[in-house]
Amino acid sequence: MHINDAVFLEDLCPKFRLRQWRKSIHRFTGKSCIYCGKPSESIDHVLPRSQGGLSTTENCVPACLSCNGDKSDENALYWYRKQKFYDPRRAMAIRAWLEGDLRLAIRLLQWANTNFKVKQNYEKDESEYKAA
Numbered sequence: 514m515h516i517n518d519a520v521f522l523e524d525l526c527p528k529f530r531l532r533q534w535r536k537s538i539h540r541f542t543g544k545s546c547i548y549c550g551k552p553s554e555s556i557d558h559v560l561p562r563s564q565g566g567l568s569t570t571e572n573c574v575p576a577c578l579s580c581n582g583d584k585s586d587e588n589a590l591y592w593y594r595k596q597k598f599y600d601p602r603r604a605m606a607i608r609a610w611l612e613g614d615l616r617l618a619i620r621l622l623q624w625a626n627t628n629f630k631v632k633q634n635y636e637k638d639e640s641e642y643k644a645a
């Protein structure tokens with residue numbers, strides 16, 4: 514388990530800002546796991562911190578505890594391809610997210626999950642993040 518991945522940056526960043534940032538990450542996907550669509554309870558480092566992954570929005574995705582723990586230190590896209598819930602649209606979304614194209618990532622996630630409810634103000638969230 515890599516529960517530690519869910520608690521990060523606290524020593525680098527004021528807690529309030531960190532909390533806002535974490536919230537905005539979850540908001541991007543309507544609080545659903547980017548991998549499987551279940552409620553996101555944690556933030557997963559796509560490239561694990563043990564491999565030099567940074568705590569940036571591009572490298573941090575909302576994930577449920579099950580995916581976060583199961584993925585562990587594996588390459589996210591490689592791990593994801595092996596999952597029962599694999600969906601190529603989500604894989605594309607993850608890739609777009611990593612490239613910093615959150616808008617495309619969100620559109621792909623909406624396409625993958627018709628129940629996906631996203632707040633219309635995600636663009637605002639994005640600018641909030643950039644201002645932080």
Ligand SMILES: [Zn+2]
Nearest residue numbers: 546549577580
């Ligand atoms: Zn999941």
